[in-house]
Amino acid sequence: MESKVSEGGLNVTLTIRLLMHGKKGETVKKMREESGARINISEGNCPERIVTITGPTDAIFKAFAMIAYKFEEDITNSMSNSTATSKPPVTLRLVVPASQCGSLIGKGGSKIKEIRESTGAQVQVAGDMLPNSTERAVTISGTPDAIIQCVKQICVVMLESPPKGATIPYRPKPASTPVIFAGGQAYTIQGQYAIPHPDQLTKLHQLAMQQTPFTPLGQTTPAFPGLDASPPASTHELTIPNDLIGCIIGRQGTKINEIRQMSGAQIKIANATEGSSERQITITGTPANISLAQYLINAR
Template structure:
């Protein structure tokens, strides 16, 4: 089957994005990452998995078509195996189909559906899988989800046909990729950029400087403030007026915790500086003192964002979750 793809001049580099639930992703990663490591080695495809602590995650497969489909087949087999395992402890008599969600730029969905739905009908019939293209775009993106359900073989065949269509009609304009967010993650607005806070990371959101979504993010950010900031006495007010003013703020951090803020060779503190846009100075240790003085300088918004990130780092260190 793969030979026809190669002969058809499709042995090119492909990128497939899959949207999965956290539980499914855990199964694909496997214990200590063994399962995903095996998939990478055997298929030769690049397999990237988006940040954790979200109900949904994105798995990106990239590489030549043959590698991609090998990796994709292995993922499908793993999901099929999980369904079979869950069936052994279940009273259900009929086995549910494997369900897979692809994430595709909305500008390519028209070609996939075809005139009057003729293309999608043809794919459904020839592959023998159920295919549903979502009517709406995924939040904060220009991508749509395509849900495919069926037997592993019919899903693989279906995805191959979808890839052929996508290669024939590339996306138009700029694609804003979908980034899954943790349930109810706070949105921060700093320096004209919106950030969603995920764990101890502030993830810059797509540029929304035009259109109604800016006001929506603005409102969200306004609802979220003030932030629970230790030692901080100012509530976080999101908005352009806050970004325009500059000031400085001091934090006192215990000596034994300063390491988790600085990180290995200053990696963490640099990351916080970069994300927040604030200047952060850590004073040298003072004899007889168990604390260190940290001075944050910048706009009110960037100071608040820096404080939030520092505090997120401290609280995760306190619970023993901080990654070095």
């Protein structure tokens, strides 16, 4: 689909993720046709769905305009048989990589304040990341027009400061297996191990379902043909300042155990040495385990 650069629209392909409730299949089909954006809805039987909208910015704005007006229509319809007099605002929840939220908030909240003032929409960036992800929810509410203006400004910020590092996308529960991106490679978590994530995730998942409990990678697992059972282990060392070691270890070691579990790597933290302001961390495992463990430690 060729798209012309619309006035004021940047002809760049951008992906915006949105959290929604409920099924709106026929509506989505119509929106795809009219906006020219690719609109994808996450599968699964969860109350929340992730709607991914990809396309040139003008197609994205068109899709958002349609969504905002559709929501407003739903609110109006639901009010026709209620006694409430004031109409609640339309609310959309975007899902944004946490590494981009800083630019969205701006120094001392300056950027988000500017967006609120210039669009008239309410914008809230969640303080915490969504479960098992490095994304945060950004809630926008207001009139459909305010929301569209607000989405335009957010798109500009996201284009100007692309996400840094690896992004773990939020997947609504009950999701089967989280997928983690580290070192340019995707991993899925099966039991306690991170496994390189092939495109046939469902196939892998079915295999995993047939074979529980999951055998450690050190033993050959016939259920995963093509996965080298025991890649050579290697060791990597990191030094971490003493004042940061607490947030990596967590209360009674909860965080470090979580990182060990998720990465499948062995992690040893050296005792503090006299007069040194740093602690040595040794990570042992396959290169994949190590890169994942490093990523999780840096994320802390």
